[in-house]
Amino acid sequence: MLPTPSTSHVCFDRVYEPAEDSFLLLDTLSSTSEAAFLLERFAKAQSAPPLVLEVGVGSGVVLAFAAANAGRIFGHQDVLTLGTDINSFACKAAAQTIRTAITEHEQNTSISLDVVNGDLASCILPNSVDVFIFNPPYVPAELPDFARHGDYNGLPDGQKKTTFEQDSYLLELSYAGGEDGMVVMNRMLEQIPEILDAGRGVAYVLLCAQNKPEEVKQRIREWSPGWRAETVGSSGKQAGWEKLQVVRIWKEEA
């Protein structure tokens, strides 16, 4: 087992605390079968460092893990990591998590670009992402009221502390996924074909049972010829309703 990056500096009152879903992503990315797939996809006589983008980094635990273990996972000692989150507190927390994880691995030469505050991957240059990761807000629950976002996305004017309402709002952003828990994910799926590198890009997204994963995968396969979607990791099989899975999305040469 590869070590989990430290997130002890993160305040979990307003940033999503690593949970079963986060750990399923770590386990999946470092599983023998995914490592084999990624090595074969990225090691092929290519020296340019892969760009790994995670949307919704939260504490940064997943992206930090990918960067710190780049050699094992991607066959590259150096990857570039880029993150986004809608929650500015998460952006700052994650940047630190990633920096720490990279510097703790001595031979590791990955470069942490930045964690930007934004909506999904809307500010990412098309056709540039090699590995995409998203653990979305996936719980079927009403979306929070975004009208307050501007006020709640930073410290209140002149204050050093957030309010309770603000923290609740920021945490809601991390789990509430609207109808079927799919509203945010559906918007993300629309962006995936555009941001992924047309040749070697691959995406990992997390779904729960209520997201109707079989239907989601079928829809992806119908994007256009060549698109593939397969479950490559799962957890909580007996736990009842919150069964989680990681779906790999990629395109094979037609």
Added chain:
Amino acid sequence: MKLLTLNFLTCAIKACKSSPASFPLHPRDVELEIVESDINLPFLKNILPRLMWAELRTIAAELGLPELPETAPTRDHLVEGKEEAKEGEEVDEVPSQTARDLHRVLLETTVKEGKLVCGNCAHEYKVMEGVPNFLLPGHLV
């Protein structure tokens, strides 16, 4: 925010993506901060094919940084020569001035405060405490 990050960012407005003017974003009214780090020669060599050289040159010029060479350096341009190796020791490659400049511009020069401006729609994205904010009112409906 590192300048290398600008190599991968564009305007968040959908209609701008098809316009070449939306890349790169232009730093405006910025406060730069130099955050020193160890130079990583293998990384610099490997990143070369991913750099949008003309665009990076534009950004460096706009920021008043030392001019980058007109054409992108090759891997060899980044190496000074071999350090005299002692018996049985590994030979270390020495970064050239070009490599050191590149390291300085791409990785050590950061935007702390200021704006990033789209060349197509003129939208200004704020950078605060080193974090750029790409949220648009329309995103959050």
